Amino acid sequence: MACRILIVDDDPVVREVLEQIIAGAGHSPDVAKDGAEGLRKATENEYEIIFTDLKMPRMGGMDFLREIKKASPGVSVVMITGFPTVETAVAAMKEGADDFITKPFNIDSVLSIINRLIGARGLLRQAKGGLTPESVKRLNSELFSKVQKINLLRTISTEVDDLSHNSELYEKIVGMASRLLFAREVSFGIVESDRLKIKKAVGARKDEIPVAGSILEKVVKSGRYYLAAPGEVNPHDGNLLRSQMLSLPFAINGEVFALLNVGDKADGTSFSDDEIGLGLTFVRKLALRIENNALYDVFYSSMVSALKSLVNSIEARDSYTKQHSERVTEYALQIARAMDLPEDEKNAIGFGGYLHDIGKIGVRDTVLLKEGVLTSEEVEEIKLHPVIGDNIISPLKFFPREKDLIRHHHERFDGGGYPDGIAGEQIPVIVRILSVADTYDAMTSVRPYRSAKSHQAAVKELVRCSNKQFDGQVVSAFMQTPAGKGIRPERP
Ligand SMILES: [Fe+2]
Known part of the structure; x- marks a missing residue:
């Protein structure tokens, strides 16, 4: 008509x-x-x-x-x-x-x-x-x-849109494709050097399958979907397909980087045009998401390594604080686990703990490395490091929690700290944790002007300052951790 x-x-x-x-x-x-x-x-x-x-x-x-x-x-x-x-x-x-x-x-x-x-x-x-x-x-x-x-x-x-990790995304892709297309066999894999590395699958078992010579090669080369008929070879196990298998390409700029294979329909029917259309819509939307995540991963890891090398450069200048950041992070993480903090707060400690003293890069060597007692001007200069650190990390809007750790790790629970004099729960819990970890490590490390305190003496001091300098609950949690019981971490 x-x-x-x-x-x-x-x-x-x-x-x-x-x-x-x-x-x-x-x-x-x-x-x-x-x-x-x-x-x-x-x-x-x-x-x-x-x-x-x-x-x-x-x-x-x-x-x-x-x-x-x-x-x-x-x-x-x-x-x-x-x-x-x-x-x-x-x-x-x-x-x-x-x-x-x-x-x-x-x-x-x-x-x-x-x-x-x-x-x-x-x-x-x-x-x-x-x-x-x-x-x-x-x-x-x-x-x-x-x-x-x-x-x-x-x-x-x-x-x-809520998933920021590719592993969660892969699981979601396979689950949704299985539900939407009534398929009992679904695999999602990344194409890498002529092999399909399976990231998530239901019904299919191998971790890796060759692309060359299989029906997958048609999809990778053409960038178009392929509907394999019963009797063609199933690339997942080498057996002949007993029902149709639909292979859908994920492409960025015309380059196929992943495949979604869907087969063994539970209702026993063939794939309709509508279902193929659904599948194509599905992979196009997800291809953008995966690309964004991949870019974010690359960006994040290069940012982290750039910042870590900055911290290393501070620690290289100051042999006394060598590996201080690494130990503080480890102690703080132990406390966070003991307090059962949510995953994203632990992640912030894992990264931000490492960076907390990054502002020391702006403190002159003659002050930072001075052997002997500091003058009051020199003390004031050192006390600027949380604000300098905040200025370094602020343009990176991705790290709000890490920024808190850097700016506020010298605040006191009773409000007598610096730079802002905030108190109690105004200080985020991860910062209150880092403050205990930082002070414990400073007390138990050798300094140019004094020898290290023993573990027992340091713990006694933390307890004495509970609910004054430190949050008492955090100090109690520290006592439950291996570090709080005097067990030093192996590596740092
Ligand atoms: Fe500090």
């Missing part, structure tokens, strides 16, 4: 490509440059299907969608969106859009949407003349697939 189809887009290239695809399939295309022109044309002519862009001058896609659904409720509307605007596509479908297509699109996906809509419209026409059990069943399955698509998009957007 030939259809009249209106294309509303301000991009002449998109209009032309869609026009050619639609005319090539035997339908009658018409074009409009924006929502206002589209609305005028739609009131003058009758169209079965309208493709509309989201972002256009004069009248945007969402406004156009609302107006057109008021003017001609029977028309099917397909939104044209770019990634990563999946949330907008969900909103559009709630407003009554029948489907959406993401740029850049290919002929197959455009035609598959048109054919699906023509089928649904035929059923609706039949329905107007009286519903048959067969048409109700098909309408239901259309509705089911639409609802499922909306749910999928919402789930991906909300669940995945």
Whole structure:
């Protein structure tokens, strides 16, 4: 059945490509440059299907969608969106859009949407003349697939955006793919030197499989999905497939870096066009997320190593504080474990503890390395190091907790510390912990102007200063740790 189809887009290239695809399939295309022109044309002519862009001058896609659904409720509307605007596509479908297509699109996906809509419209026409059990069943399955698509998009957007570690993401990818495509065999792997390194799988067992010579090679080389038929070789175990297996590529800049393989459908059916479309939407959204995480990982680890080398340079200058930061971090972590602190606070100690004295880089050697008693001016200069450290780390907005550790590790529980004189619970708990660890290590280390205190003497001093300089609860927790019982860490 030939259809009249209106294309509303301000991009002449998109209009032309869609026009050619639609005319090539035997339908009658018409074009409009924006929502206002589209609305005028739609009131003058009758169209079965309208493709509309989201972002256009004069009248945007969402406004156009609302107006057109008021003017001609029977028309099917397909939104044209770019990634990563999946949330907008969900909103559009709630407003009554029948489907959406993401740029850049290919002929197959455009035609598959048109054919699906023509089928649904035929059923609706039949329905107007009286519903048959067969048409109700098909309408239901259309509705089911639409609802499922909306749910999928919402789930991906909300669940995945919170995951900052790739390992959690891989687990989520496999779990969601299994649920959404009713598959009992799912694997997600990274393509590395011609092998697929499986990061997470259900039903598949090997850790690594060769790409060359397998059906996976087609996907990696072409960047397009491949639907393997029963009888082809299953790359996971070398046996012949008993049912279809769908291999979906994750690509960044046209380069395939990972594959999601989905097979052994629990309902025993083949993969429908809709399901393949769902799978493709799923991997496109996730490819962006994985890329972001990978960039963040690279950024974070290079930042951490740059800062650590700064700390090493301070410790290289000052042999007395050598490895002080490392020991303080270890003691503080022991206390944090004893107090059962949440993982993110322990991570902040693990990194921030190492950096707490980073501001000493701004203290002159003649003061920092002075043997003998400091003058009051020199003491004031040393006391600047928490603020100098804060100034170093502040431009890196990623580390708010670490910043607290650096700025406040010389505050006192009773408010008598520096630089801000904050007290009690105004001082974050990880800072109160670091303060105990820092002081314990300073007391038990040899200094230029005095010898080290014994473990017992240092603990006695901590207890004496409980609820004055230190939070008493933190001092009690320290007593439960190996360090608090006098066991020195092996390495530091
Ligand atoms: Fe310090």
